[in-house]
Amino acid sequence: MKAVQLSKYEQTPELTEVPDPRITGPLDVIVRIGGAGVCRTDLHIIEGQWAPKTGVNLPYTLGHENAGWVAEVGSAVTNVAVGDTVILHPLVTCGLCRACRDGDDVHCENSAFPGIDTDGGYAELLRTTARSVVRLDPSLRPADVAALADAGLTAYHAVAKAARRLRPGRRAVVIGAGGLGHIGIQVLKALTPAEIIVVDRSPDALKLAGELGADHTVVADGSQVEAVLDLTGGQGAEAVVDFVGEGGAIEDGVAMLRRAGDYYVIGYGGALNVPTIDIISTEINFIGNLVGSYNDLAELMVLAADGKVALHTETYPLDAFAQALADLDGGRVRGRAILIPPEA
Structure with missing residues (x-):
């Protein structure tokens, strides 16, 4: 699949071919990306500001604001099915630590953060888990709400x-x-x-x-x-x-x-x-304030479906990611920039 990967700090990422993600656990969910938000944090990541905090190995795929359609599920997934439209809570969480059990999963002790410390959604496909997918109301399109996954x-x-x-x-x-x-x-x-x-x-x-x-x-x-x-x-x-x-x-x-x-x-x-x-x-x-919990995201999607929260967006094809990043850095984006993979 095509993915935008950062291979060296302080350099523009590259669009490249990488292997498709695969189901490796019973709760895994693979999502076909319909929209990936371009965030100022991505600029800070490229600059190297996050390197000491994440320790991520380069190269890896950027993108932590993601929505799309369920493409494949693990054997134990029951809350979504192939074809469902979903938005992704930005963290992949364990569900077992004290924070998760309190519903404060943003502070999960065993979390991963796609787009920050593991492969994200500037790509055609992304692997997450059943704990991170929020099924969308049929009135909502992935590209219209993707940036609500973090910014919202x-x-x-x-x-x-x-x-x-x-x-x-x-x-x-x-x-x-x-x-x-x-x-x-x-x-x-x-x-x-x-x-x-x-x-x-x-x-x-x-x-x-x-x-x-x-x-x-x-x-x-x-x-x-x-x-x-x-x-x-x-x-x-x-x-x-x-x-x-x-x-x-x-x-x-x-x-x-x-x-x-x-x-x-x-x-x-x-x-x-x-x-x-x-x-x-x-x-x-x-x-x-960091990001919100899964429950926060589910509540926000209710407001979005009711028309009380709308995201103002400018869309770019995935291969125009460099222009989207440059426009964001130059203050030329009104609202949020969204990358759209081919055939999304």
Whole structure:
């Protein structure tokens, strides 16, 4: 089959022929990929940022946001059948450790992460397990929802935490209305009564944010902190959901936060440098977010099927992966870039 593999860090991956994945265990599921999301994490992987964390052996296939059709199943698989349309939870988990039994499978002690530390979905086929496949409503197409497997799931995971605290009359600031942020806005609208303020540098992104339900949009032109404080009566917001996490966003976000407020960190690349006296004197909370659980993904798919969450995408054929990566790196992708394998 064709697959996009990274053979050396700081070099463009290559489209090459690799063996088809095979069923090796009773719970294995092989999926014919119908769409693979192109994520900024893929750029960081290519740059080598993840090498110390994953220890993955090169070459390997990129792609951790995947959806498609079940092509083959192991002997013990009962939850899906050949031909079913599915989205894949990004982790392959054991189901036996304490975290899995708590439903917190993102912290599985024995997990693999296709596209991060093992072969992913920039390919025609991908092997996962029965624990990772979520059957899709017939109204949903793999290419339309693939990036929800990570970008959408991460956004949902963070916003679902915030939703437990955002009661009527409270405010949430969303920093970044791009690939993750535009999903987070929709989830906030679906799950909370909060007033939503969106901050971004791009007028186009802010226009989309308004169409998706933002109550206020603020251009990040240097006056964004003052603008948010004006919108919140000088007090700041009860929640800041930061999908950027670098380039001054953290400093701005902390300044936009109300006393006893919650700062949800999703984007990364920068450093958190806040005097501890500022944290204790205002009792603000910093909450990290990786990706969500299988249950989070199943819930997100309900919102997608109900039309409450839609992914804005730009599609590329698999052999145009380099252009997709370049467009993402250059800020030219509106929403999420999706790779479509041949015959998908």
